Amino acid sequence: MAFEVGDKVEVCSKVEGFVGSYYEARVVSKLNDGGYKVRYKNLVEEEDHSRLLVEKVSADEVRPMPPRIGGKGTQFSYFEKEKVDAFDNDGWWVGNVTGKDDSKYWVYFETTGDHIAYPVSRLRKHLDWSNGFWVLPDPRRLLS
CATH class of the missing domain: 2.30.30 (SH3 type barrels.)
Structure with a gap:
């Protein structure tokens, strides 16, 4: 799936200890190798915690934001093993x-x-x- 500049996405981590986690980001630019440059919503730069982290990621690390199930304020009941x-x-x-x-x-x-x-x-x-x-x-x- 191709993403456009400005699209909200989730990026999977391949860093040991963080594998299986996804981080919200926005596509900043498309790269010539098919990857993307993204700006994370919640991750910040190590050197400057006031700046959101921007990094290059490969296309296989990016997916669209999942749809919201239910509306705002919807209460869910989660079941054991779910x-x-x-x-x-x-x-x-x-x-x-x-x-x-x-x-x-x-x-x-x-x-x-x-x-x-x-x-x-x-x-x-x-x-x-x-x-x-x-x-x-x-x-x-x-x-x-």
């Missing part, structure tokens, strides 16, 4: 719901082994980007 995205450390991380405690949902992250509680405001339904379309995850691949 795949979700949790917003943490400035990005979206894929995990599985393992339970609910009061108003927070416990999420297990297979890539890091972490088990963390989140309010519903920091969760979103997980969708997979596959062959140019957003699709619901295969329920047979849920945490067993």
Whole structure:
């Protein structure tokens, strides 16, 4: 999928310890090699924390923003073992719901082994980007 300057996208991290996380960005320019220069929404430069990070990324690291499921203020009920995205450390991380405690949902992250509680405001339904379309995850691949 080709993106245009100004498009909102998500960029996957290939950095060890961050694999499987996605960061919101906007396309700043298209590169001759097919990649993009992006400006992140939440990541800042190491040397100057007042400036948003701009970096070059390959086309296979970029996907469109997933659609919002439900409208603003919509409350969801997440089910045990359901795949979700949790917003943490400035990005979206894929995990599985393992339970609910009061108003927070416990999420297990297979890539890091972490088990963390989140309010519903920091969760979103997980969708997979596959062959140019957003699709619901295969329920047979849920945490067993």
